[in-house]
Amino acid sequence: LLLRGAARAREMSVRAALGAGRGRLLRQLLTESAVLAVAGGGAGLLLGWYGSQLLAPLVPQTIRDVQAIRLDGVAIVFTAGLSLLAGLGFGLVPAMHAVRPDLMSSLRTAGQDDGRRGRFLRDGLVIAELALAVMLLVGAGLLGRTFLALQSVDLGFRTDSVVLGSVLFPRARYPEAGRAVLAINDLLTRLRADPAVLGAEATDLPPLAGAGDQDIGVIPVGEPDAKSTGIWYRTVTPGYSQLMKMRLVAGRAFTPEDRLGGLPVGILNEEAARRLFGGKDPIGRQLKNQDQQLTVVGVVANGKPDGPDQPVKLELFFPLEQFATRAVTLVVDPRRDVAAAVQALRTALAAVDPNVSLSGIRTMREQAGAAVALPRLYALLVGIFAAVALGLAILGVYGVMAYAVAQRRREIGVRLALGAAPGAIQRLVLGQGTRLAAIGLGLGLLGATAIGGILKALLFGVTPLDLPTFLGVAALLAAMSLLASLLPARRAMRVSPLEAIRQE
Numbered sequence: 001l002l003l004r005g006a007a008r009a010r011e012m013s014v015r016a017a018l019g020a021g022r023g024r025l026l027r028q029l030l031t032e033s034a035v036l037a038v039a040g041g042g043a044g045l046l047l048g049w050y051g052s053q054l055l056a057p058l059v060p061q062t063i064r065d066v067q068a069i070r071l072d073g074v075a076i077v078f079t080a081g082l083s084l085l086a087g088l089g090f091g092l093v094p095a096m097h098a099v100r101p102d103l104m105s106s107l108r109t110a111g112q113d114d115g116r117r118g119r120f121l122r123d124g125l126v127i128a129e130l131a132l133a134v135m136l137l138v139g140a141g142l143l144g145r146t147f148l149a150l151q152s153v154d155l156g157f158r159t160d161s162v163v164l165g166s167v168l169f170p171r172a173r174y175p176e177a178g179r180a181v182l183a184i185n186d187l188l189t190r191l192r193a194d195p196a197v198l199g200a201e202a203t204d205l206p207p208l209a210g211a212g213d214q215d216i217g218v219i220p221v222g223e224p225d226a227k228s229t230g231i232w233y234r235t236v237t238p239g240y241s242q243l244m245k246m247r248l249v250a251g252r253a254f255t256p257e258d259r260l261g262g263l264p265v266g267i268l269n270e271e272a273a274r275r276l277f278g279g280k281d282p283i284g285r286q287l288k289n290q291d292q293q294l295t296v297v298g299v300v301a302n303g304k305p306d307g308p309d310q311p312v313k314l315e316l317f318f319p320l321e322q323f324a325t326r327a328v329t330l331v332v333d334p335r336r337d338v339a340a341a342v343q344a345l346r347t348a349l350a351a352v353d354p355n356v357s358l359s360g361i362r363t364m365r366e367q368a369g370a371a372v373a374l375p376r377l378y379a380l381l382v383g384i385f386a387a388v389a390l391g392l393a394i395l396g397v398y399g400v401m402a403y404a405v406a407q408r409r410r411e412i413g414v415r416l417a418l419g420a421a422p423g424a425i426q427r428l429v430l431g432q433g434t435r436l437a438a439i440g441l442g443l444g445l446l447g448a449t450a451i452g453g454i455l456k457a458l459l460f461g462v463t464p465l466d467l468p469t470f471l472g473v474a475a476l477l478a479a480m481s482l483l484a485s486l487l488p489a490r491r492a493m494r495v496s497p498l499e500a501i502r503q504e
Contacts, residue, residue, distance in 0.1 A: 001033060001094040029095035030088055037087020041079050045071070048079075058380065060373040093121070119404075126400050127440040129393040130481070134444020134473055136386035139451045141469035142462055143379035149461025150372045156303025157207055157244040159368035163332040163341045164206055166360035167349065170326070173356075177324035178260065183352055184320070184328055188237065190348035191332060196340035198333040201240040204325045207305035208367045218316065220276045221286035221293065231272055232305075233316040235323045241267070241300060243333055251283040251298030258319040264294035265319065270302045272314035287316075294318075307371040309460045329360070338363060378458060390477070393440070394484045401433050401488035405495075412495045422493040429492045433485025441477055445470060 012025055049071045167187070169180040184202055191200035205214060217228035238254040249270055258265050266287060273282040273296075282296045302312045320328070334341035342361055349358055405412070412425055452464025462469070 001091055026095050030091050033091025034084055034087040037083045041083025045079055058377050122400050123436055126396040126436050129396045130440025131444035131447060133389040133393040134441055134477055135447045135451050136389045137473040138448035138469055139455055140383040140386040141473055142455055142459055142466060143382050145462045146460045147375045147379045150308040150375055153308035155308060156301055157246050159364050161334060161338055162364040163334060163338055164362050165330045165345050165358050167330060167356060167358060168327045169356055174326055177326055180326040181321055181324045187348055187352045190351055191344060194344040196335050196344040198335045199243045201237045201243045201331045202328040203234055203236045203240055204328055205234045206329045208371045216289055218287045218289050221288050231314040231316045235318045235320045235325055237320050243331060247301040249299045249301055253298055254319045259321040264322055265297045266294045267298040267300060267317040268296055269300050269315040271312050272316060273299050275314055394480045397433055397481050397484040401429060401485045405488045405492045409495055412492050425492050426489045429489035430485050433481060437478060437481035441474055
């Protein structure tokens with residue numbers, strides 16, 4: 001708008017000299033600004049509606065209430081009002097500048113520099129845009145690096161296309177949990193015999209389920225000063241750890257002999273073994289839970305069943321046959337594709353009990369993706385905001401530089417007429433753009449340190465003052481600002497001294 005105002009300043013002065021009232025000229029210019037703003041607001045509403053449809057599937061199930069938010073009348077009125085306010089507000093200064101009351105001065109100086117106050121306002125707006133863009137870019141960079149760091153975490157189990165499906169054998173039909181275990185074993189046998197399945201196991205609580213903890217208190221038998229320690233547990237079938245590719249550190253995995261009536265056994269993870277037995281070998285040692293006692297037969301590597309950003313916890317695994325349950329999640333390794341494995345699962349379950357339904361069908365890849373859905377959403381949203389802010393800031397730099405060249409056209413013509421080299425004129429304009437970028441970048445980086453502190457709770461694997469992120473943002477903004485200043489600088493080099501001076 002400033003650039004358009006500078007280009008039309010002489011036109012407005014001529015109109016005023018021919019009798020057009022100042023108020024009428026102001027109304028014309030403000031109407032043009034309002035139309036531009038409303039058109040932009042309408043396009044923004046369409047983009048917002050379409051963008052919300054694209055973003056909705058990325059919202060995690062835990063905050064699905066956001067789906068209730070709709071583009072309703074309130075949002076439309078708010079957007080229209082804000083667009084109109086922006087158009088009138090930011091169109092007022094250029095309009096006032098274009099219709100100055102001093103006609104002779106306007107005709108004589110139209111297109112020339114409008115003084116230190118005007119330059120300060122323009123430069124201040126651009127610096128603020130640049131600083132805001134830097135802060136948002138740093139925030140987006142930190143959240144993006146967090147998302148990448150979360151994806152690279154070793155969870156301690158496979159997260160590929162393993163199929164999960166939940167099954168509940170109701171108490172009314174299976175009053176004894178042992179009968180439910182027999183049905184589960186029959187189901188697994190049928191699944192393993194299906195050509196579409198490489199392997200099938202079961203657990204009462206798969207990793208990354210987000211279903212909460214199952215905690216019990218255990219006491220290491222024979223340890224001095226032993227006291228009850230809370231530990232997270234789940235029951236699994238014998239081949240579960242192998243199918244999920246959990247690394248066995250010591251001892252053995254469960255076997256079919258670990259059944260009801262046999263020696264009660266359990267498997268610990270490394271953290272639980274260290275906390276319960278110190279540096280001693282836990283294999284063969286006893287754990288007591290209330291009036292029950294079991295023998296530790298194996299130790300598996302630490303995993304992160306609650307998600308990559310969660311701490312390692314104490315884990316204890318029980319054989320499913322010794323700690324019977326009616327509700328299990330079947331874990332199926334497809335031989336070819338997921339669809340065939342799901343069909344095999346449905347067929348096997350129908351053969352075992354057609355009255356029992358299969359629910360919650362998903363893959364471990366989907367479940368792992370859901371575990372980082374919120375960090376991904378944060379990174380995406382802030383990244384979009386940062387990209388918009390960067391685009392506006394660079395347009396601001398371009399606008400101010402183009403406006404400055406238009407205002408100083410006569411000065412540049414005089415300089416060229418007196419022998420100034422075109423390269424020196426280019427450096428003059430680029431120097432002004434560089435100065436704005438440097439101030440905006442400096443203020444933005446200072447603000448970004450505060451942004452990092454605010455985002456600290458959302459970061460993982462990266463510090464709030466991450467040097468690569470700050471350097472990358474600085475380099476990006478410097479390069480974009482240079483490009484935005486380059487076109488006006490090249491235009492300044494091509495100013496004709498004769499034409500510039502003849503305009504007086």
